[in-house]
Amino acid sequence: MQYKWILFDADETLFHFDAYQGLKLMFSRFGITFSKQQFTEYQKVNKPLWVDYQDGKITSKELQNIRFQPWAEQLCITTQEINSAFLSAMADICTFLPGALELLNSLKDRVKLGIITNGFTELQNIRLEKMGLLDTFSALIISEQVGIAKPHKGIFDFAFTQMDHPNKHEILMVGDNPHSDILGGMNAGIHTCWLNVQGTPLPEGIDPSYQVATLDELNALLNC
Template identity: 65%
Template sequence: MPNLLSKYKWILFDADETLFHFDAFSGLKLMFSRFDIDFNTDDFDRYQQVNKPLWVDYQNGVITAAHLQHTRFNEWAHKLSVTPQELNSHFLTAMADICQPLPGARELVDSLIGRVNLGIITNGFTELQSVRLSKTGFEHAFSPVVISEQIGKAKPDIAIFNHAFSLMGEPEKHQVLMVGDNLHSDILGGNKAGIDTCWLNHHGEAVSDDIAPSYQVKTLTELHQLLLQQ
């Protein structure tokens, strides 16, 4: 019996919390330490009160990437007498400094290279993605790397998937699998684009009634086994 991998010619991955850790608190703590500020959990909670609704608006196409990146740092920029743009850039640098692949990511990617085409579709930002791919040695594994900030559309908008498909040479939809940790951007987006989806459900959350992944795993190691087992 052939393994599941033989069904696909392309596997598209999300980046944050799918291939890479995205520990925003640690990144912010590191960034603010460079301003001699001890950033604590209360500070993080206040930051998230601003940041999380901005991400929802960004994914819904209400605001731009630039608006998100700058608005979330307005309060701190005022306190530190710097621009929000500067703080955002410092934050992305700190996130690149602490970046690590998720457990099982390297083994999975190494096992897939040469057997299937690999790409990335991310709602993350350009300044972080390119550095992180280089630092982890993944830059040659993924092509295309489609970044919402560059396209002007974010997952789950079908436009970012269609852009990726054009770069991929318009593959047959049934030969494409999207892997991601976010049910509402990765899985809903993949569903709308007409491709199979695999939800990397780290925390065992309930599946939504109206968003159904083709597959569901808790870890990349489990995905590895799912794809390659006979």
């Protein structure tokens, strides 16, 4: 294997991120039944906020506060309280993607592993502990802590410093999002692998080094 470091995105690369089920669980704890229609309305607000966050137009705190503002007012709690409740619920329902645990187990004694995520600190720490992965990753880079989100080159530069500046040709970035993960890796000058479960056409201007449909396929690729 030519790589000494393999960096992963977290959500929908290693872990399922079912926001609807997480919101249902969180609201049930407040005595509220959360519907698909309410989820659709939530996503109309949430999705554009994530684009603005990745583009550096808003901060992580602004994203967290804006998306839950109406619900916080209804429940008479702060937006940060409801955001923490959501992240806790998401950690409680967390599961591996198919092949993720097998992939990590096959790699952890041969290469150094890291995570670069645009997710939030509170979820990452709880989830890694819950899944028994606290000692698996040598680097955990969270955009909320760095203040820069993928695909910006700056979050990768920060990661490389934490990794003691390995040769870039020895680093592989794996992710499901062609814009944040693959374009981000391209911007940073490292090899990339797009986990393209749905067989989506490549967006213009994005050229991953590899493309796989499953983590089992990636495992085989890295072990050949």
